[in-house]
Amino acid sequence: xxxxxxxxxxxxxxxxxxxxxxxxxxxxxxxxxxxxxxxxxxxxxxxxxxxxxxxxxxxxxxxxxxxxxxxxxxxxxxxxxxxxxxxxxxxxxxxxxxxxxxxxxxxxxxxxxxxxxxxxxxxxxxxxxxxxxxxxxxxxxxxxxxxxxxxxxxxxxxxxxxxxxxxxxxxxxxxxxxxxxxxxxxxxxxxxxxxxxxxxxxxxxxxxxxxxxxxxxxxxxxxxxxxxxxxxxxxxxxxxxxxxxxxxxxxxxxxxxxxxxxxxxx
Amino acid sequence: xxxxxxxxxxxxxxxxxxxxxxxxxxxxxxxxxxxxxxxxxxxxxxxxxxxxxxxxxxxxxxxxxxxxxxxxxxxxxxxxxxxxxxxxxxxxxxxxxxxxxxxxxxxxxxxxxxxxxxxxxxxxxxxxxxxxxxxxxxxxxxxxxxxxxxxxxxxxxxxxxxxxxxxxxxxxxxxxxxxxxxxxxxxxxxxxxxxxxxxxxxxxxxxxxxxxxxxxxxxxxxxxxxxxxxxxxxxxxxxxxxxxxxxxxxxxxxxxxxxxxxxxxxxxxxxxxxxxxxxxxxxxxxxxxxxxxxxxxxxxxxxxxxxxxxxxxxxxxx
Numbered sequence: 001x002x003x004x005x006x007x008x009x010x011x012x013x014x015x016x017x018x019x020x021x022x023x024x025x026x027x028x029x030x031x032x033x034x035x036x037x038x039x040x041x042x043x044x045x046x047x048x049x050x051x052x053x054x055x056x057x058x059x060x061x062x063x064x065x066x067x068x069x070x071x072x073x074x075x076x077x078x079x080x081x082x083x084x085x086x087x088x089x090x091x092x093x094x095x096x097x098x099x100x101x102x103x104x105x106x107x108x109x110x111x112x113x114x115x116x117x118x119x120x121x122x123x124x125x126x127x128x129x130x131x132x133x134x135x136x137x138x139x140x141x142x143x144x145x146x147x148x149x150x151x152x153x154x155x156x157x158x159x160x161x162x163x164x165x166x167x168x169x170x171x172x173x174x175x176x177x178x179x180x181x182x183x184x185x186x187x188x189x190x191x192x193x194x195x196x197x198x199x200x201x202x203x204x205x206x207x208x209x210x211x212x213x214x215x216x217x218x219x220x221x222x223x224x225x226x227x228x229x230x231x232x233x234x235x236x237x238x239x240x241x242x243x244x245x246x247x248x249x250x251x252x253x254x255x256x257x258x259x260x261x262x263x264x265x266x
Numbered sequence: 267x268x269x270x271x272x273x274x275x276x277x278x279x280x281x282x283x284x285x286x287x288x289x290x291x292x293x294x295x296x297x298x299x300x301x302x303x304x305x306x307x308x309x310x311x312x313x314x315x316x317x318x319x320x321x322x323x324x325x326x327x328x329x330x331x332x333x334x335x336x337x338x339x340x341x342x343x344x345x346x347x348x349x350x351x352x353x354x355x356x357x358x359x360x361x362x363x364x365x366x367x368x369x370x371x372x373x374x375x376x377x378x379x380x381x382x383x384x385x386x387x388x389x390x391x392x393x394x395x396x397x398x399x400x401x402x403x404x405x406x407x408x409x410x411x412x413x414x415x416x417x418x419x420x421x422x423x424x425x426x427x428x429x430x431x432x433x434x435x436x437x438x439x440x441x442x443x444x445x446x447x448x449x450x451x452x453x454x455x456x457x458x459x460x461x462x463x464x465x466x467x468x469x470x471x472x473x474x475x476x477x478x479x480x481x482x483x484x485x486x487x488x489x490x491x492x493x494x495x496x497x498x499x500x501x502x503x504x505x506x507x508x509x510x511x512x513x514x515x516x517x518x519x520x521x522x523x524x525x526x527x528x529x530x531x532x533x534x535x536x537x538x539x540x541x542x543x544x545x546x547x548x549x550x551x552x553x554x555x556x557x558x559x560x561x562x563x564x565x566x567x568x569x570x571x572x573x574x575x576x577x578x579x580x581x582x583x584x
Contacts, residue, residue, distance in 0.1 A: 013401045015558060026401060098374055120366065124401050126538060127382050128361075129370035132338075136371035141448035142338060144366035159452075164277070164363050165543075167457035167512075167521045170335070174449040181366070183519075185506035226373055226380035227409040230395065235406040240552060240568030250569045251579030254530070254551060257567065258494055261470065261528040261549065 001057045001153035003046040004113035005081065006104050006131065007039040009065055009072040010124040024229045035072040038119025040079075042182035044189040046117055047080035049151060057153045058082045060111055064092060064103050070205050077200035078192035084203070085111070089210040091217035096225035097129040103220060104130065105137030106213035114153055116179040120145050128181075135179035143174055147183040151176070270296045271354035272304040273345055274318060275364050277335065278454065281306075281317045283428070284360035289322040290426040294388045295356045295419075303327055303352070305440070307344050309334045321431035329440045335451045338368040343445035345372055351440075354416060356387075356394065361420035363519075373418050379411025382420035383538070398422075403538055403560040422538075423518075424545045457521065463513055465521040468497035470528045473516055475501035475540075477533020477554060477573050481509045487532065490577055493584040499523070501534045517543035532573045536561030553577075 010033070017030035043061060050057035061076035062085040063069050073084035087103050095103075108116055116138075118131030128144070135142030143162055147169065151158035158176055161169040163183050174180075192200070210216060222228055243253045270292040274285035285304070292302045301324040306314045311328035318326050327348065333340045341364075349357065359365045361383045373380035379394075386397035393410055394417055400407040411417045465471070472491040478484065484504075491498035498514060505515040516523045517540035523529070529547040533554060534540060541564050544550065552565035553573050562568045569576055 011401065013404050017404075026405065096380075097370065098380060101370070101374060125407075126399065126402075127370075128366045129373075129380070129382055131370075132367060133370040133374040136374035142367070142371060143449060144338075145363050161455065162363065162367070163519050164454075165518050165522075167515075167519070169455040169457065171452040171455060172449050173452060178448075184502060188507075226378060226414070227396075227411055230408040230410050232400060232405045232407050235399070235403075235563075240562040240565040242568045242570065247571055247575035248579045250553075250571055251576050251583060254553075254567075254569065254576070254580055255494075255583040257549070257551060258470075258496075258528070258530075262495065 001053065001055055002111065002113040003049060003057060003059050003153065004108055004111055004116045005039070005043050005046045005059060005061050005076070006116065006118040006134065007043065007061050007063050007072060007076055008036045008119070008122050009033050009063065009069045010036040010122050012124070019232060023231045023233070025232055033068070033071070035075050036119050036122045038121060038123070038182065038184060040189040041184055041186050042117040042119050043076050043079055043081060044187045045149060045182055048187060049153060050080070053153050055154060060085060060113065062087070062104065062107050064088070064095070064100050073205050074200045075192065077203050078196045079190060084205045085208060086205055087208045087213065089217070089220070091210065092220045094221045094225070096227050097127045098133050098226040099220045099224035101130050101133030102137055102224060103213065103215065104134045106215055107208070108134065108138055110213060114177050115151065115158070116140070116177070118179065118181050120181045120183050131179055131181040138179065141174050141178040142180070143172060143178065144181045145183045146180045147186050149180065149186065268297065269300050269352060269354045270302045270356045270358065271348065271352060272302065273357065273359045274304055274306045274314065275336075275360055275362060276306060276308050276314060279313070281314050282360060282362065284362055284423045286318070286320055286428040287423065287426040288358040288360065288421055289320055289429050291358055291387055291421050292356070293322060295394060297355075297389070301325060303354075305329055305345070305348060307331055307341055315437060319432055319435055321429045321433045323433060323435040325438055326435050327438050327440050329442050331442060332444070333447065333451065336364045336367070337447050337449060337451055338371065339447040339449065340445045341368045342372050342375070344442035346376060347442045348440055349376060349416060357416060357418045359418065359420050361422050365420050369418060369420050376416070379414030379417035381409050383422050384419045385422045385425040387419055387421070399538065403563070404558065423542050457512055463497060465497065465499055465514065465516055465523050467525050468499075468523060469525050470496045471499045471516065471523055471526050472496035472530045472532065473499040473501060473534055474504060474532050475534030476503045477535070478504070481507070484509050487577065490581050493581060496530065501540050502537070516540070519543075523547070531561055531565070532577065534561055535559045536564070
């Protein structure tokens with residue numbers, strides 16, 4: 001049995017960042033990179049299922065990106081993934097979630113897992129699209145925002161709850177294999193032990209090219225994407241009226257706001 | 267290729283309010299003379315006709331399907347058939363939990379231009395341009411869709427105001443081919459209360475976020491909330507970590523704090539889902555050490571500073 005977990009190396013921005021020369025992205029010098037928070041939960045879910053299973057399960061982490069992405073894949077290995085696969089080709093640069101999904105679907109065809117997990121969204125670009133588009137290219141059943149899951153590897157169906165707006169859950173049964181996007185809070189992701197981090201450093205990361213997946217440059221990059229970035233810019237700054245002064249002065253103004261509200265509502 | 271097609275959402279017999287905000291979004295993307303159609307999919311779609319009969323809608327398209335509640339493959343099948351027949355140049359859907367489940371699949375299968383979480387949509391020299399957030403809402407990203415005859419946009423909630431005036435659009439029933447769906451919806455489950463708090467009815471909420479750093483700090487903010495007469499709430503990471511019950515979580519996926527009028531957020535950076543769930547509050551005060559935190563974008567008042575110092579000083583005043 002096999003569970004494929006799609007992960008992304010996301011970028012947070014340094015406090016004083018600058019845009020790239022062409023104005024279409026942030027200068028990567030200002031990126032602080034890490035494993036996408038959602039993917040931490042989907043990896044943990046796969047590892048938990050593996051640990052609870054009576055039949056052997058391989059958890060395979062896959063990411064699309066250049067070699068610095070190995071860092072997040074090693075993190076996945078340290079947290080319990082059995083194997084890590086990375087796909088890269090310079091033509092992939094500039095891909096949107098649809099093009100990335102085409103690559104992930106090709107990996108899934110190659111790996112033939114029993115289930116695919118992806119995070120609901122990425123913390124940097126927040127498209128909430130990659131996992132579900134991957135399902136479309138595979139023509140697999142799919143569901144988004146799974147916050148509770150009952151699945152035994154090899155089972156014909158899984159039962160899950162998707163987290164709706166306003167504190168409501170919706171229970172659904174789905175045929176397997178399927179692609180599920182996993183929500184924060186579905187579990188408590190573990191920390192990697194020093195020992196497992198050391199072991200992960202010695203494990204190989206399998207690198208695949210587009211050709212290995214029978215894809216061409218036209219399938220990825222701008223040609224294979226459903227949108228193209230025209231420009232990035234600083235949005236209008238927040239409209240919050242800043243309360244200045246030291247903490248005591250700020251608290252006093254805040255207390256006045258509270259008292260005014262209580263006066264109004266009393 | 268013409269016209270704007272809106273896909274409305276319904277759940278448990280009620281229209282999702284985001285659906286009608288798209289009518290206003292359609293105004294910015296339609297070409298002169300183009301019709302705006304709004305489609306509603308359900309087991310009894312006619313029931314939604316009155317709430318969709320709003321100014322700016324030329325046509326309501328009812329699509330009757332077997333599934334009573336949202337099912338991704340049913341919606342994909344129905345919308346794909348409708349797009350094939352109508353060939354709209356823009357399709358608008360709410361950026362919502364339901365659309366997370368089907369919009370990207372539809373875009374991938376049909377080869378549509380596609381962007382999500384769009385808060386501005388316009389035509390620049392005739393070309394469709396959508397704006398969304400990037401890098402945790404720190405930047406705005408303009409995207410276009412070269413060579414795509416149909417573009418699907420998932421539009422952020424509260425980015426557009428729903429029309430208030432009613433109208434009498436024409437009604438069309440559309441026959442969608444039956445879909446053999448591979449998933450089966452069962453029942454809805456309300457989030458368990460967890461403790462005796464009622465976030466829905468609370469008028470004054472003090473919320474703590476990741477900025478409190480550790481569970482041991484929860485107690486002092488609970489005490490502060492009591493002292494100032496606020497209900498203690500929390501952002502998602504605090505509830506996910508189990509530091510406070512899920513019933514205390516506010517934001518889009520937490521309890522809807524619909525009665526809230528004064529909202530003090532301490533150490534809440536303001537993930538988009540949190541902000542979306544609190545935008546209706548008239549007075550938001552954000553306290554955060556990061557002057558760039560997105561929450562300052564929706565707050566009325568901002569305090570850039572150490573939340574513990576401000577909390578301690580505030581406690582002294584009550």
